[in-house]
Amino acid sequence: MVVMNNTTVQNISARRAALDAKFKKWPRNTIASHFYEACMTYPERIYIHADSHSITYKETWESATDYAKALLQLGVKRRDHVAILMENDVVYPALMLACSMIGAVFIPINTMLSKNELKYILIQSDAQFLIMHQATKNNRLADSISALLHEADFKEDSQLQDVICIPNHDETIDKQFTPWDEFCKKAEQTTDDEWKERWGESRYPDEVGAIIYTSGSTGTPKGVMLTDDMLLRSAYSTCMSRAIEDGRVTYAPLPFYHCYNLIEGILAMSFVGGLLVAPKAFSPIHALEMIEKYKANDFLLVPTMLVPFLNHPKLKDYDLSSLFAMWCGAAPAPVPVWKKTIELLGLTEIITGYGQSEVASSGVTTELGISLETLTTRVGRPKLGGVSGLPEFNGSNVEYKTVDIDTHETLPHGSVGELAVRGATVTHGYYKKPEETEKVIDKDGWLLTGDVGRIDENGYIELIGRSKEMYKVSGELVSPREVEGVISKHPMVDQVAVIGVPDTITTEAGVAFIELKAGETCTRRDILNWCSESLARFKVPRHVWFVESADWPLTSTGKVQKFRLKEIAEERIAARGR
Structure with missing residues (x-):
């Protein structure tokens, strides 16, 4: 069991009370409006550290303003689609913020994709502008995009107007691309009045702010449309459920292009003036070094990272005493791994969670301080919403039920069936895929998750498997x-x-x-x-x-x-x- 004494419980209550005190009611901001408040509140605090670079909240806002002005000069209109193909970088959150400022749709793309996979997403998403790194450690992104720009069918089918390339490799940048420095200089040609006017026109939190493509664990990616309000509600409810305190330091070796770090890291930290340490890639030794150096309190990761981290021979050589919280999600972790985590790290606030891009990352998390048995057999219950929650969902932003796998009829409470979810953070559909949307979202907003499970007497979800992964042996x-x-x-x-x-x-x-x-x-x-x-x-x-x-x-x-x-x-x- 994760042991929590009365002092710890009181501390958790105090942390939640501090979060509650931030808003008398949910402000329904755009990401830009939300970040303006955060950057004015915590200007000198470091916000993001990515490998060898750090950026404060104030610098993030200033950079985002410059990028927004440059995008305006480039010709980006409201509701235009701006794709981002980048490794973790301090520039990344500022670009998301810049898109929100000018009312553009932010589309993060997986940097591990092949040329043909990039081709599919760039065409399907109607991306008009692409900002990318020249290369990652294992993927020559510029080569793939250069090749696409020469393909006749890509030219005909895509909406791509401009590609901005950030150099991070020895090779010369293709002349078809706009160099990053040249792009940044465009900001000088846009006045403050022009930028403020566009920002004023873009303060509607229920427009689609981001299209996040599913990770492809079951096949072809689909573009999940999420509004600014969905993204912010999910991040805030994570803060409430985890009782994230002012100034938390989180180590998260997860890609920014995925909703896990985008929402549970980048956005969640912005509500508490926290620091997010987010390297480009995970290695156990780097994790040990960074947790010690930055005195990280929290660790966001997946089981395939946790196992080698715990098994590293130098684990006990580092001072990890600042670490008290961990979220290990995205896939189930075996019982022995959880036991070893508690024994070796002495953590008191370990959780797991469950969600998907369609629910703006996590819909549920486990409670702080629950037994190891519950932690290893349940994925959680709807997150605490605080002021962001809805009364019809008992203060959460979502509600779950189980339905018959074949007929989709609602099943009695406690029955095993396909999990369905609806609520304030649930997508309204997939971009340009009406048939796929209709298959999984009904007229009342219930979204079929594709997961089979049951909801126990305490409201906790027990996952049994993917509906498509269940199989029959002799009936x-x-x-x-x-x-x-x-x-x-x-x-x-x-x-x-x-x-x-x-x-x-x-x-x-x-x-x-x-x-x-x-x-x-x-x-x-x-x-x-x-x-x-x-x-x-x-x-x-x-x-x-x-x-x-x-x-x-x-x-x-x-x-x-x-x-x-x-x-x-x-x-x-x-x-x-x-």
Whole structure:
């Protein structure tokens, strides 16, 4: 259990009271209006540290103003689409803020995408302007975009008017691009009056402020349309649920282009004048160094980061005493990992959560100080909303229910079914995809999440699996999550993922991909015997394959791409049958 004494509980209440005192009622700001207040309140505090660069709140506002003026000079109109293809950088939040100032739609794009994946999103999103880094460590972005600009079908189908390139590589920038310095100088040609006039015309919080593309864990990305008010409500309710105090220092080695760090990091910190330390990439040793150097209080990460962090041989060589909070989300973590986290780090405020881009990141989180049993079997309940919450949802911004997987009829409370959600932070649809929108959002605003679960008597959500990931063995439904939970408790197992594949005898069969702990050995028979002690025979995987850490097909946020595992399994089975 995560132990919390009375002093800690009182401290949490005091922190929430301080947040409540900020607003008498929810202000319904745009991101720009919200940041103006934050930057005027905490001008000299450092806001973002990304690798070797830091920027204060005041400097963020000043940079955003210059970028907004430059975008105006470039010809960006209200509701134009501005795509951002960048690694974590102090420039990133300022560009989001600049887009809000001038009423443009901010579109963060995954820097890990291939040329054809970039092509799809740039065309589908109707991006008229693109601001990008020349390259990342593993992706020559400029080469991909240069190639696209020469393709006839891209020229015909895309709306792209200008590409601004930030140099971060030795190669010369393509002449088709506007160099970053040249772009920044354009700000000098826009007057304060012109900028203020546009900002005044753009203060409507219910317009689409961002289009965030789904991470692709189940296939083709879709553009989730989110308003400024949705983004800010979600971030504020995270602050309330986690009782984030004034000036919190958060270490978050997660990409800015994903809603996890965008909302739970960048936006959440802005409500409390906090510092966000956000490197371009994660490494255990860098995490140890930065947590010690900046005296981080909080750690945002995913299980695929937590495991190597805890296993690092130099963990005890660093002073991590400032760290008391952690949010490990995006995927389930095995029970042994949570236990090891508490034992080694002594954290008192560990949570997990559940959500998706369609719900502006997280819809639910676990409570502070809950038992380890609840932490490992539940993903949370609707976040506390404070002044941002709605009375019809008991002070939260969203509500959940379960529905029949086939008919979508509402099920009695406590029933297992597909989770559906509606509320003030739930998207109204996917950009230019009316059919996909209609499939998942009904006339009353209920969005089908694609996740199967149940809501217990305390309002906590228990996830059972993805509706598309459930499989049937001889007519019996199997939850991959249940099987994963059993295998993860094996003393030799570090991580596991289970999927179903077609089978000529039993319709479908289970496949377990397993990564063992360093230096450990195990056999297929060991795993089958272990499963047989806790699972019905039909739930025991037929196929077991051991993989290395580098073998997992992951999204940019550390989620295992199960559709890729399914492809790998089917290829191996087919090859075996030849």
